[in-house]
Each structure stands twice: as C-alpha cells, then as structure tokens.
Amino acid sequence: VTPRRGKDRREEFESLAMGHTDSLFNLALRMTRDEKDAEDLVQETLLRAYRFFHTYEPGTNIRAWLFRILKNNFINRYRKVQRQPATVDFAKLEEGFETIFDETFRRGSRTPEEIVVDSSYHGEVLEAMEELPEDYRTVVVLALVEDLSYKEIARVVGCPIGTVMSRLHRGRRLLQTRLAEYATRRGIVPSSRAASEDTAHHE
C-alpha cells in the first residue's frame, strides 16, 4: 500500500476522520469528566491520528481506530491524575437487582417504553455514570452509544472480550438499578409498594 501524501492525505483524513469529532468528544468527556480535558484529549487524538494516518488500514472501522488512539492518549496523559470514583460493590448490586427491577419495571404502573421517552431520566443516567470506574464508562459508551462490536471494543480498551462483556453487564446493572430507584422516587411503582416506601420516608 502506498501511503497517501500531501493534499490527498489531508483530504482523505478530512473526509474519513474529522466527521467523528462529536463522537470523540463524547467519549473523551465520559472518560475525563471535564470539558477542557476532553477538548485537549480530542485535539491530541486527531493530531496523532493524522501523524499516523499511514497506519490506518482502509476499509476498517475508522471510529474504532480513532477511539483506540484516544484511549491510549487518555491512559498516557490523564489516568494517573484522575480522581477515580469509590469502588462499586457489584456483587451487592447484583443481589438486589432482580427484585428492584421486577417491582419497578415489570410490575410498575408505567411501562419502560413510556419511561424511555421521558428525558428527565437522562440526568439520572449521567449521575449514575459518575459512580462507575472509567473502564466501565468507556465500555458502556462504546457498546450502547457507538454500537461497536465486542471485538472492536476489546481492541480499543486493550482487554479480552470476556472482560468487555462483564464490564458491560456490570456497568448496565448499576445504571438500571439507579434508574429503577429514580422511578421509585418518582412514584412510578405499584401503589402497594409506593405506599410502604412513602411511610418509610416519613418515619
């Protein structure tokens, strides 16, 4: 393969890579949790991507390639100084999950399909993301937002596919649990349970 030179190279980079700035910024923001850091990270990522554009294999997923560079830049520059959230007790979360999920969503007074279109839940998702360690946040975004395959995610974050699956499972369990708790607080639960919760709150 003959690497592209000069104007061709720049034009190709422009058409293939620059259109992904929003997605890159979104992932960077979830990783760094700081707009300024996220912006710096995206700039460094795109400049580095341009420098190594000759190593990009045409026809492969350019977003996955860019995310990999972004993740790598993040590890080098930000991870050491990042404040990591307190460890989540996933085992405990898993234990109570089926019950709260069942009571809230499967037997609740509003269907999840209705909840999906209620944007007041969005803030709850963003807050719950803050509780997750960076590795989990990254996998959740790459899978649910960017719709990358597990194989692609594994290459981006540099871990086995099994780890991707378990991070995605656990990360979603935390988000689902927090959404169920929020729905309960807003009274979107069966009346019997709402009444007992209400009493508990007033005691």
Place this chain on the structure above:
Amino acid sequence: MSDRPGHPQGPDRRETRDECRALHELLIHHRRGELGASDAGRVREHLEDCADCRRFDEVEASLDRLIAGALAAGPAPSGLAERVRARLDEAEDPRSASRRMPGWGWALAAVAALIVGLFLPNPARLLGPGEAADRGRADAGDLRPAPGGVQAELSGFLVDDECDRAGMPLEYQKDCAHPSHHTVLKTDRGEYVALVAHAGQPSLDRMQRGRRVRARGVYLAATGTLDLASLSFQ
C-alpha cells in the same frame, strides 16, 4: 410454542428462577448478536418458552435505548474541529508554502529548518548543519530543503513510541502488541520520528524494535514524520 405465563409455583420454582437469572445475563449479548451458536440457541429456546424472560428482554432493551439516548454525543464545543484544522494547517505549512511559491519555497523551507534546528526544543529539533559536521558521519543529521519539508538523514533505534516514553527497556519493546503503539525511529538526539514507508520499502513491525537504522527522506518537523526515501538496517 408452549407459552408459560410466569414462573411455576412449587418445588420447581427456585430452579426455574435460577435458570432465568442465568439467562438474563446473556440477553444483552443475544440482542447484539454476540453469542455463539449454542448459547444463542439456548436463549432462543428459553425465550420461546418463558413469557417472564421475554418481558425482561423487552424491558432491558428499552432501558438500553434510554441509556444510549442519555449518553449520546451532543455537538462538540463550537470551534473544536476548526482548532484541530488550524493545527493540522500549521503542521502542513512548509508543504503548502513550497507549493504556492515554487521559486523561493525551498529557501523558505531552509529558513524554517534552521529555526527548527537551532531554536525549538524537543520534539521538533533536528541536528543543525554545523552540529552535523562536528559529530561526523556516524550519527549525522543532514538538513536540505526539499519539496514538502526538508531532506534529512537520521540515525537511531526503532522503538515503541509509547513504551519507550514510559521508560520500558528497549529489549522488551518488541513484546508489546498494543494496537495503537507504533514503531518509530528514536533518533540519537532523542526525538521520536514517525517513518512513513512506501511500496517496495521494508514495512515496520514490532519485531524490528531495538534495531539500529539509518533513515533518509523528507522530514516534516511539524508532524514529526519522515517520508522515507530509504531505510537501512545497521
């Protein structure tokens, strides 16, 4: 299809619940088409038979859509793409200058090269012409203006750019298979230069890390790349 509206009551109840719980963990992977044939078959069979799990699957899918909607990419800050483009323009400046003004573009590139060589700290600094003479041929950097940059001859070792910066000893760097680590030239002055190889030239892979090379080509200071004319192993 023998539909079961809910979990059975009685002795089978706990066993069925455990089975359903185990299945719940697989549902997202099933929806994404990431399960192997045998697991996918098991999930399909169970779903056909269990109304509770079908409902669980639908609810989870809805929540995933909600989560994806909440985390979806909004627009990046205004001007971010433009700031990146400006930095890419800066990186390409010598190239565009020589195109626009072929008559004295080379002279401009020579001045740029001198500025780069004499004043700028790492990573853009190469050997200045005087220094090259002082240090002799073995590790000389040779700067001559050329279309799109400056002609340069650089000596050094092939390294893993990330691992080397992190301080990993050279002999271990060929073991790093991280997909976004690149094999680059670390010049004897300590700069990291990305080597752009062309058809017919040896391609660089991680197994060559640790080898000493002499690379010749057109160097673009702003991007830190050397468009290879030749690469010889020493």
